[in-house]
Amino acid sequence: MAGPCWRHAAPGHPPKGGLLVLHFRVDVKRLREVGRGYPWPRPARCPSCRGARLWGHGYAGRYFEGDAYPVWLKRYRCPDCRAVHILRPASYWARFRYSIRTILRSLGRKIGQDRWLPMPSRQAQQYWWRGFRIQASRVRNRDRPGWADLGSLLARNLIPVTHAIQRERRWA
Numbered sequence: 001m002a003g004p005c006w007r008h009a010a011p012g013h014p015p016k017g018g019l020l021v022l023h024f025r026v027d028v029k030r031l032r033e034v035g036r037g038y039p040w041p042r043p044a045r046c047p048s049c050r051g052a053r054l055w056g057h058g059y060a061g062r063y064f065e066g067d068a069y070p071v072w073l074k075r076y077r078c079p080d081c082r083a084v085h086i087l088r089p090a091s092y093w094a095r096f097r098y099s100i101r102t103i104l105r106s107l108g109r110k111i112g113q114d115r116w117l118p119m120p121s122r123q124a125q126q127y128w129w130r131g132f133r134i135q136a137s138r139v140r141n142r143d144r145p146g147w148a149d150l151g152s153l154l155a156r157n158l159i160p161v162t163h164a165i166q167r168e169r170r171w172a
Contacts (some may be wrong), residue, residue, distance in 0.1 A: 040074040051080035069124040
């Protein structure tokens with residue numbers, strides 16, 4: 001397993017009682033099968049304050065594509081900075097229930113063929129496209145973003161489909 005990737009609002013200033021997402025390489029199929037019994041890796045230190053006292057803080061149910069029931073993700077709490085960290089599969093961006101691969105396939109089809117994929121829903125794909133236009137307009141002022149814009153956003157480790165413009169919307 002590879003190490004975590006983390007983000008927070010501003011370097012050196014973790015949010016008090018905030019919620020941070022740690023991305024790990026996870027076998028999502030096995031995670032769905034095992035549920036709370038999945039062997040999550042324990043972070044050695046708090047990503048916010050670098051404290052060594054992380055406590056298990058239960059689980060949080062999250063829905064991913066195709067799931068009728070929530071998938072249980074492990075949570076840790078740091079008693080020093082009071083941040084709660086949720087371990088999440090690296091193949092999903094925070095706050096998105098579809099995999100990175102599915103989202104990028106959708107954007108690629110829209111850029112290349114000006115069409116949506118048959119699945120997922122058109123509304124979900126339109127939401128991603130609007131977020132992509134927002135993020136691309138921050139890099140280059142264009143009405144119709146393209147491959148170069150997508151590559152530029154991914155190279156900067158920005159989530160290219162988010163509607164948020166805060167700094168913490170990075171994924172690696």
